[in-house]
Amino acid sequence: MVIAALLLALLADTGYTGSAGCARCHAAIAESYSKTGMARSFRAVQPGVQLPEFDGRTFLHQASRQKFTPLNEAGKYSVTREQFIGGFPPYTVPVDFVLGSGDHARSYLHRTNEGLIQFPVSWYAQSGGYWQMSPGFDRPDHQGFTRELNDRCLFCHNGYPLQTKLANGIDCERCHGPGAQHSKDATRTSIVNPAHLSPERAIEVCMQCHLETSSRDFKGAVLRPGRAPFSYRPGEPLGDFQIYFDHAPEAGRGDKFEIVSSAYRLRQSRCFLSAPEKLGCTACHDVHRAATRAETVATTERVCASCHQRDGHVKSGSCVDCHMPTRATEDVPHVDMTDHRISRTRAVTLPPQQAAAPYTGRVVVYYPPNAVATAKPQPEAPRQIDYTSPGQALLRQGNTAAAIAAFREAVNERPELVDIRVNLAAALIVQRNYQAAKQQLEEAIRIGPPTALRAAHNNLGILLDMLGDKAGAAREFALAKF
Ligand code: HEC
Ligand code: HEC
Ligand code: HEC
Ligand code: HEC
Ligand code: HEC
Ligand code: HEC
Ligand code: HEC
Structure with missing residues (x-):
């Protein structure tokens, strides 16, 4: 499937050039951006890539009675699996790619002739860092080293693939669109600047990857007929590329909190609904910089202050602590994220439900809001x-x-x-x-x-x-x- 996506992307007449060339003229932005989680979200394992979590320490997965050992042999990284039942010999799989910056977690991939295989174990940054099963694998009958990575993981975690070569992290052109022409003429009109798009089109540049209605229960986003997986271009209506589905209201899942939730939750806030043009993602985030938490919190407080007065109810702490708390996600155990739904009360955190029964209820169109009407x-x-x-x-x-x-x-x-x-x-x-x-x-x-x-x-x-x-x-x- 991954290979199919790459080939489909290849076939389109793209105008993409790869983002390495942008640094020639935008050196400061390129340097600063390279330190962000997005820029580091996908990497090939090459000489020099350091993965200190491959420390040779074994961990046991009780449910499947399997032992996993992450190994580093002179910069060659692998995971060995031993099985207590069945009498299978140990099995060692090399790491070819790393997915996820590790700010919260990292997954590992192995390349085969058919595509990319996702490792059953991941590394989580919480509490100083530890290994655990990858999301969906914490069960006795997990898929081991056989689960193919789907196109969607790469769409959200990497740059536009050029030729048959995978990019090395989310790059400039994912937010600025094809840059071949602009790299030649260097004019302002030959490239997309999200700041000049309408608020709706601008937030969609982020939503292409930051909007997910559900990662588990059903396919949350479905490509429009005829659209190839990587064919969204910044500036076009996101709804022309794919349609999003959500749990129907009667499912009572409106308050779910998943790992990819910033856009979904922000879009539920009364603050956002009152003035979407003032609360786009870039109001609080400068994506070219790896900001510290203190910096983002300070920017956020200024944004809150543009509509609300700091009054008597704020004794100490920041608006973020109480109104945008960091919480455990329901779909990926071991990961906490910022709840972007600005609300009066903290929402209830449901325990992670790894082995929840599959959702069989109705789904409804979620985005674009007028999808059915326009269609x-x-x-x-x-x-x-x-x-x-x-x-x-x-x-x-x-x-x-x-x-x-x-x-x-x-x-x-x-x-x-x-x-x-x-x-x-x-x-x-x-x-x-x-x-x-x-x-x-x-x-x-x-x-x-x-x-x-x-x-x-x-x-x-x-x-x-x-x-x-x-x-x-x-x-x-x-x-x-x-
Ligand atoms: C040959 C030099 C050169 C290269 C290569 C180049 N740019 Fe530019 N870029 C410029 C110049 C010069 C401007 C400012 C033009 C102006 O202000 O009139 C600019 C402006 C921009 C703008 C702002 C446009 C606006 O409307 O405000 C963006 C965004 C941008 N470039 C992104 C990129 C990306 C992404 C790449 C790589 C695909 C890239 N540039 C490659 C020279 C370059
Ligand atoms: C191509 C998909 C993609 C696009 C487009 C995208 N993001 Fe991201 N973003 C991600 C992924 C994936 C991560 C997690 C990266 C990691 O740490 O591995 C992330 C992380 C972030 C972070 C955390 C800090 C960091 O530097 O990683 C912020 C803030 C963020 N994105 C904001 C935005 C905003 C704002 C936009 C739109 C202007 C945007 N993103 C567009 C995929 C994307
Ligand atoms: C709809 C886009 C999307 C899809 C599909 C997606 N991710 Fe992500 N993923 C993200 C975003 C965005 C973040 C960052 C979440 C945040 O910071 O709010 C993230 C975070 C992560 C992280 C943690 C990175 C870090 O350190 O912050 C890992 C690991 C990860 N994803 C792996 C995967 C894998 C493996 C798949 C496929 C099975 C996948 N993701 C599918 C968008 C996506
Ligand atoms: C995650 C999305 C994202 C990525 C990746 C990204 N940009 Fe931007 N870029 C933006 C947004 C959003 C703006 C508009 C910021 C604002 O609202 O002023 C912007 C603005 C710009 C501008 C206009 C001038 C300025 O400083 O605001 C330039 C030039 C630019 N980007 C170049 C780049 C280059 C070069 C890269 C790759 C090294 C890159 N961008 C990567 C989202 C992104
Ligand atoms: C009102 C301010 C505000 C707006 C608007 C906003 N964010 Fe955030 N965001 C924050 C704060 C505060 C944090 C926590 C920063 C930290 O801990 O470093 C954060 C964290 C993040 C992270 C890091 C992972 C996490 O959950 O902690 C991502 C990714 C992110 N935001 C994406 C987005 C996207 C995408 C949008 C637009 C849909 C957006 N944000 C809109 C304030 C905002
Ligand atoms: C663009 C203006 C705007 C911004 C920016 C904004 N808000 Fe609001 N906020 C509103 C409006 C309007 C309401 C709804 C008031 C009402 O309906 O009575 C609201 C409601 C709220 C509520 C009550 C929510 C509820 O569910 O009842 C809280 C809490 C809140 N805002 C906190 C914040 C915080 C904290 C920030 C910064 C992270 C912020 N707001 C940013 C305009 C804004
Ligand atoms: C220590 C926790 C805490 C901090 C810090 C905090 N709030 Fe609140 N805030 C609350 C609680 C709790 C409520 C709900 C009060 C209630 O329902 O009576 C609330 C209510 C609100 C409301 C809704 C008020 C109304 O009457 O509808 C707004 C707006 C708001 N806060 C804005 C902010 C802003 C802006 C900041 C940062 C300057 C902030 N808060 C900091 C706890 C906090």
């Missing part, structure tokens, strides 16, 4: 979303068979919709049912309008490549390029 003149759009999102949610939960059944049902109902077949084929690929996947893609290509077939050609190319048909793969990749 009305083109009845196709909302219907298509209905056809693919349930299957995608199942696929995301790892329930491949049910996802395939859902997509098949949708194909039966609307055999002419290419998008469903592309989804079905993707699920079949996950199930390693390559011939059936190939059939679906070929059928999609037979029926679909050529303009809707980029993903189908691309995925068929990947599939043929996996099946050893290099010439066929090259042909499909070429067709995917128009």
Whole structure:
């Protein structure tokens, strides 16, 4: 899936140049930005990368009766797993990439021919730092070293991929858009500056990664038909790129607090709702700088003071301590985050619910707020979303068979919709049912309008490549390029 995303990104006519060149003319910003968590959120393990948490100390995961040892052998990092039941020999997996700056936590990735595998163990910075299971792995039957990293992790944690090369951290172009033209002409009009966008478009630049309605219960955001995973461009309406779903009101989950929650929670505040243009993310954050907590708190107090008077109820402490407290997140145990919902009372913190029963209730459109209304003149759009999102949610939960059944049902109902077949084929690929996947893609290509077939050609190319048909793969990749 990751490889598919990269290839799709590649195929688009991008105008991206990679952000290394920006430093030539914006040296001070580049230097200051490089110290932020965002800039350090994804790294290849290369000589010189220091990961002191690989200290050779073993930790035992009781639930699965497995022992994990993070090792550092002259700058080569790996994790060894030993298993007490089943009599399997120890298994050692090298670390190729690090995801997460470690300000709160770090996850590790191993590269295989098919994509990136997420390690079952992560390192958490709290209390001086310790190893524990990665989110979703703290269970007896966890997936071990077999879970593929999904496109979405990379979309939120890294720069735009160029050629087949992954970027090394979130970079300038993720917020400023493609910079090839600007790097040549160096004019103010050839690059996006979020400060000059409308407040709505500006906050969406951040929301592309900081808005998540739920990380666990269902697929919180679904790409619009025809949009490739990395194709959002700063300045365009985020809702043209993807639609967000949320728990229906009756689920009583409106007060949830997850790791990626700043935008979702801020958008619930009465302060924000009263004047969204004054409380965008950049009111309190200068993203080019790794600010200390004291600095951000001081900026925040000035922002509060622009609307509220400091009155008798504030005896000591900062507005942030009481109205934007740091709290434990529900989806990632071991991580505390700032609750961006500015409220009168502190919300109740629910204990982490790792093994919670899957959510089976209704979901509703969350963003853009008028999604259904705008989509009305083109009845196709909302219907298509209905056809693919349930299957995608199942696929995301790892329930491949049910996802395939859902997509098949949708194909039966609307055999002419290419998008469903592309989804079905993707699920079949996950199930390693390559011939059936190939059939679906070929059928999609037979029926679909050529303009809707980029993903189908691309995925068929990947599939043929996996099946050893290099010439066929090259042909499909070429067709995917128009
Ligand atoms: C060849 C030098 C050069 C390179 C390379 C360059 N810039 Fe610039 N950039 C400039 C200059 C000069 C200005 C200011 C223009 C002015 O004030 O008239 C500018 C302005 C900007 C602005 C502000 C625009 C505005 O409307 O206020 C942004 C944002 C920006 N650059 C981002 C980038 C990014 C991102 C990259 C890398 C993709 C980059 N620049 C590469 C020279 C460069
Ligand atoms: C490409 C995805 C992406 C975009 C776009 C993005 N962020 Fe982030 N942001 C992240 C991730 C991921 C982290 C956590 C990084 C880490 O520590 O590993 C983060 C961390 C932060 C932090 C914590 C401090 C730091 O330096 O890491 C702040 C503050 C922040 N983002 C604000 C913003 C604002 C404001 C915007 C919009 C102008 C924005 N972000 C746009 C993904 C993004
Ligand atoms: C919707 C965007 C998004 C997705 C998808 C996403 N993350 Fe994140 N992640 C973030 C943001 C934003 C933060 C920082 C949260 C904050 O500081 O408020 C973060 C924080 C983290 C951190 C802690 C970084 C630090 O030290 O602060 C780790 C580790 C992490 N994510 C791993 C992952 C993995 C692994 C996946 C895929 C399974 C993933 N994330 C999916 C946006 C995302
Ligand atoms: C996380 C999003 C994000 C990233 C990454 C980012 N910027 Fe910015 N940048 C912004 C925002 C937001 C503004 C507008 C700030 C404001 O409101 O004044 C901005 C403004 C600018 C400006 C206008 C002048 C100024 O100082 O405000 C320049 C130049 C610029 N950025 C260059 C860069 C370069 C070069 C990089 C990479 C090294 C980069 N930015 C990375 C979000 C980002
Ligand atoms: C009213 C001020 C304010 C606004 C507006 C604001 N933040 Fe924050 N944010 C803070 C404060 C205060 C902190 C805590 C800083 C610290 O502990 O270093 C923080 C922390 C963060 C962090 C670090 C992780 C965490 O949860 O502690 C991220 C990421 C972040 N904000 C993202 C955003 C994004 C994205 C937006 C816009 C949707 C936003 N913030 C809007 C005040 C604000
Ligand atoms: C743009 C103006 C604005 C800013 C900035 C702002 N607020 Fe507010 N705030 C409001 C408005 C308007 C209300 C709603 C008042 C009402 O409905 O009675 C409100 C309500 C509140 C409430 C009551 C919330 C509730 O749920 O009843 C608290 C507490 C609060 N603000 C604290 C803060 C703090 C702390 C900050 C800084 C982090 C802040 N506000 C920033 C305008 C603002
Ligand atoms: C020690 C904790 C604490 C600190 C510090 C604090 N507050 Fe409050 N604040 C509260 C509590 C508790 C309430 C709810 C009072 C109530 O409901 O009677 C409240 C209520 C409010 C309200 C709603 C008042 C109303 O009548 O609707 C606003 C606005 C507010 N605070 C703003 C601020 C600002 C701005 C700061 C920073 C200058 C701040 N607070 C600092 C605890 C605090």
